Amino acid sequence: MNKKFYNRDAEIVARDLLGNVLVREINGNKLRARIVETEAYYGDDDPASRACQNGDLRKTMLMRSGVILVYGIHNNWMLNFVTGRKGKARAVLIRAVEPLNFSEKCNGPGLLTRALKIGKEFHKHDITNHKEMIVVGSKRKNFDIGKSFRIGVKKDLPKKLRFYIKGNKHISRK
DNA sequence: AGGAAGATCTACT
DNA sequence: GTAGATCTTCCTA
Numbered sequence: 149m150n151k152k153f154y155n156r157d158a159e160i161v162a163r164d165l166l167g168n169v170l171v172r173e174i175n176g177n178k179l180r181a182r183i184v185e186t187e188a189y190y191g192d193d194d195p196a197s198r199a200c201q202n203g204d205l206r207k208t209m210l211m212r213s214g215v216i217l218v219y220g221i222h223n224n225w226m227l228n229f230v231t232g233r234k235g236k237a238r239a240v241l242i243r244a245v246e247p248l249n250f251s252e253k254c255n256g257p258g259l260l261t262r263a264l265k266i267g268k269e270f271h272k273h274d275i276t277n278h279k280e281m282i283v284v285g286s287k288r289k290n291f292d293i294g295k296s297f298r299i300g301v302k303k304d305l306p307k308k309l310r311f312y313i314k315g316n317k318h319i320s321r322k
Numbered sequence: 323a324g325g326a327a328g329a330t331c332t333a334c335t
Numbered sequence: 336g337t338a339g340a341t342c343t344t345c346c347t348a
Binding site: 198 | 340341342343344345346
Binding site for chain 1: 327328329330331
């Protein structure tokens with residue numbers, strides 16, 4: 149997926165990311181995983197996002213779209229992509245993926261980063277131009293998209309910002 | 323320097 | 336269903 153793909157509102161990118169394939173290359177081995185669950189995060193006026201505070205996370209969310217943002221919480225790393233126009237503070241969280249050519253469980257944001265060995269090293273790197281991790285488009289998009297409120301957040305916005313592939317067995321929750 | 327909060331996961335009841 | 340582990344980041348003094 150090119151930069152133009154990410155250069156839209158977080159909600160749109162989150163929805164369009166479903167079904168695409170995340171390719172993680174480790175020592176020449178390619179692990180492929182289909183994205184099945186995402187969430188959109190905003191900076192300003194989003195009480196769930198730490199980017200509504202000052203700090204490195206907010207700064208990163210203000211960077212150009214396509215930047216990888218890795219956020220650590222409770223001994224887990226969260227994988228995000230910065231979206232929207234520069235200066236907008238928006239990002240999409242990858243909450244769950246479906247393993248295609250390996251077997252570790254990826255039905256949760258912390259689990260997938262562990263299975264794919266994604267850590268702080270990727271913070272601020274570029275997902276549209278990276279040797280070890282990219283997202284490739286998929287034509288197989290004949291599925292229904294489900295919507296819900298975000299999971300695990302203390303204070304959510306009054307809007308459904310979580311998207312998932314309906315009926316998929318690898319989403320973190322129904 | 324210290325502390326609290328946080329977008330989680332696992333295990334046990 | 337509930338509790339506890341465990342770590343990074345940000346805020347305050």
